[in-house]
Amino acid sequence: MQRKLRMAMIGGGKDAFIGAVHRIALNMDGLMELVAGSFSSRPDVALESGRSLFLNEDRIYTDYKTMLEKEAAMPADKRIDFVSIVTPNSVHFEPAMLALDKGFNVVLEKPITFSLDEAKQLKAKVEATGLSLLLCHTYTGYPMVKQARQLVQNGTLGKIRKIYVEYPQGWLTTFLESTGQIQASWRTDPARSGKAGSMGDIGTHAFNLAEYISGLQVTAICSNLNIVVPGRLLDDDGAALLKFNNGATGVLMATQIAAGEENNVKIRVYGEKGGLEWKQEDANSLIVKWLDKPAEIYRTGGGYNSSFAAHNTRTPAGHPEGYLEAFGNLYRNFALTLLAKINGETPKAEWLDFPGVEEGVRGMAFVDNVVASSAAGEEKWRVFTV
Template sequence: MMTRKLRMGMVGGGTGSFIGDVHRKAAAIDGMIELVCGAFSSTEEKSIASGKALHLKESRCYKTFEEMILKEKELPEDIRMDFVAIVTPNHMHFPPAKMALEHGFHVICDKPVTLTLEEATTLQSIIKESGKLFALTHNYTGNAMVKQAKAMIAAGELGKIRKIQAQYLQGWLSTTIETTGQKQAAWRTDPSKSGIGGALGDIGIHAENLISYVTGLNVAEVAADLGVFGKGRVLDDDGNMLIRMENGAKGSISISQIALGEENNLAIKVYGEKGSLEWYQENPNELITRWLNEPKKIYSPNGNGLHPEALEVSRIPSGHPEGYLEAFATIYKNFAKHILSVNAGEVVENPDYPRIEEGVRGMKFIYAAVESNDNNSNWTKI
């Protein structure tokens, strides 16, 4: 039973941050979490100012994440933060995650999990040794219709999966806005901050994660053809990949951040022996299914025929749209429920949120795709 809200500390996400604001809103939606402290910027003055703007106590607006973790650790248990949310660029995921875990705090982190695969596997060991919980915000898996798709496939309703198609298309990097002072573009196109994948690491792993989550199958091999269209860029901003799944199914993933006119076109289609399904992030409240000997059926949140997994995260009556923030909130809610269970001495076998295993697999996917591209799109095992 929940007796109080869980207390969250945040690293990154200061004034002007898009993703920081998203995390704060998502964490608050279900009334289980409150923000109590933070180190919101690598600039000390901006960090303090950001905390004050969020109406935090000045004593809990910290200059650095190191200061936050050490000082919060010294506070009484009934005051200190319960977990840390990391919403920084990729190169600053590992250091605060490592320190927070080693000082006894749970962690929830934006994707990709780390800058490098080596950091990801090291973090996996640290999590195991610490005994603390770690969540990764692959937020699209929190959508009700994604959970419906997963439940239908797990129940065998589509039969054996044969073919999978996924795409994640954006157009916001169609011009080299990273040269104009646009901070989001600047760090995402900088390998020292983004890692070895550009669009691949930013949106490609969302597509890979969605495939694995919905189908329950992992990508076994990839043949990748990545492109760099922005003048002066060194990281991919476009790509097409053939994939082979561990059960023998075939598929493809298309990604782009230079697809002019596209906004946030994430989609997945799964074809089985008995039926197929498709879901589009830009129309997230519909799951379209087609069947061998039955009419097409469209599912919606809180509608008829939903599996319990989908009903559980359908917050409002049918016809009222739920989307990006609610899906994000589902990750936070399930993470919070797991923390509360741990605090109560209960064991949770399969918590429903992305964890370090998905993070490591995502990094392996990035590395395999880059290796494949560098070797003339040869098939590369993950």
């Protein structure tokens, strides 16, 4: 059966940053179409947003519960296949659980839920339903990040010994939330964001990138979180020492008060034979450094790259690919997997290479452990529990 997948969106209405990114990503490959939405908790904004996207009036909803009920009651050739949830963290769990109950696959912004307990419940629901969930850890969609992962898995670097990962931003250098700026307001609000600020927002990205590329898992953590800007309610700066399940150690830094920085996420992984380095500011390049010979530079689009990198490359070598393309890769792999399942086919390994509920649970466990370690007030290692 050849058809587009039908999607509904919860959140992401007028003037919302990430909702627009999701819509660009899902449109890149012609595999999906947005047919319904509940774009805001404010009815006027929900209606205005749906109309601006040229949706049919009867599929623009003013609350997500009504949307999921009505969409589930539609005939199979009309109802949605999946729901994309792009709301603040506190409004991830309930719509995701309801969508799964109604038989819909789910795309979720990170972190996956408001709490670790919610993440575990959501994992159990995904497993019970057999449905698919995509968690939008965008940086895993970059071709050179996938190439880095393959080099590690192939043993090219030897046993991994050391990992450094950092995510500096500068946009919260001032008390921006006091101005009514929407993104700053909810991301620094414990009631909507959760127990962590910078560590929940971007630290989870750094944590996921470290585990994804290395193929390892964090087993212990020692952290320190700071509130630098007076009046802020959640951490805007922090660092953690990490221990991994093969004996490797690492350092993670996430800060949103690094004045002048934009989104300079960067990772370095070192093994017995060599190391690698990738940063988003030069996303088409992967530097591989050797113990006994000159460094090599892998480039997006190069014929020497793995099938995983090639599958996620969209343009000929030399043409920049970035954040939107990486986001599109997540959506495409998710869509190809769903279409294969609908058609009774086995998805290719390259299609299944997208973050899901397991990464979501580990991300929330990271938040819990990094906050608890910091709150202990002593330079002690904390056993990493999930």
